[in-house]
Amino acid sequence: GGGAIEVMEPAAQGRNVRRRGLDFGQGDVLLESGRLLDPAALSLAASANHPNLDVVRQPLVAIIATGDELLPPGSELGPDQIISSNAYGVIATAQSVGARALDLGIAADRHDAIAALVKKAVAAGADVLVTLGGASVGDHDLIHDVLTGEGMKLDFWKIAMRPGKPLMFGRLGNIRCIGLPGNPVASLVCSQLFLKPLLARLGGRLYRPDIRTARLGAAMHANDLRQDYVRATVREDAATLVATPFGIQDSSMLRMLADANGLIVREPFAPAAEAGAECSVLMLR
Known part of the structure; x- marks a missing residue:
């Protein structure tokens, strides 16, 4: 009271004072290009009074499963039918490197059905189109014909690896097209080897296989x-x-x-x- 302060312990000069510029100074580079915006990076940018940051757009991967025999999980299966499972693993692979996924569902083994979903992928602005199955050489393997018919320029088809021999890659305008095998393990292994590095690079991320x-x-x-x-x-x-x-x-x-x-x-x-x-x-x- 009375405007007086009683000091109960000695005070040292500079104690409880954080000097200006202790954390960073004017002109310092705080976040290198390509840095993933994790919680610490976001808080650092905000503390430096940056309300907006330039970022790399998340790549969009559109996924089309093909096959008359495929049904979604929860279906009653006939003797010649199986559950369509590959898309879920491919979506998880894409999301693990920051990509967005658009599941376009299952196309019947008909040119028009597959082409209709390819057109949807193009209209959605997909950066990558992934097809599941139909990339081999059987009577119902139509992916190659449909995509080239839609204007895809084929880069390669079939590779010397196991599992995953029927893998196909091409470009439909600016869209990268990857034809994954229909066998589930081959599809997911190829996703790990080819799709994951591609999406990481498109998303501005460094990627090194472990x-x-x-x-x-x-x-x-x-x-x-x-x-x-x-x-x-x-x-x-x-x-x-x-x-x-x-x-x-x-x-x-x-x-x-x-x-x-x-x-x-x-x-x-x-x-x-x-x-x-x-x-x-x-x-x-």
């Missing part, structure tokens, strides 16, 4: 002319990664892919390898 050196937990046969991506469990044993391949590698077996946390990469014509041999592993999680 490839590590490990030791085989089981012997593997010699490889043929295709590069193999073998589903495996990867664990740490005495500071060494051990990758153990699953015995069956059928490309329809999704449960095995869900259980795998890595893919052993086997070069074309790789010789037989004993347990304990060094190998390369692409980590999935």
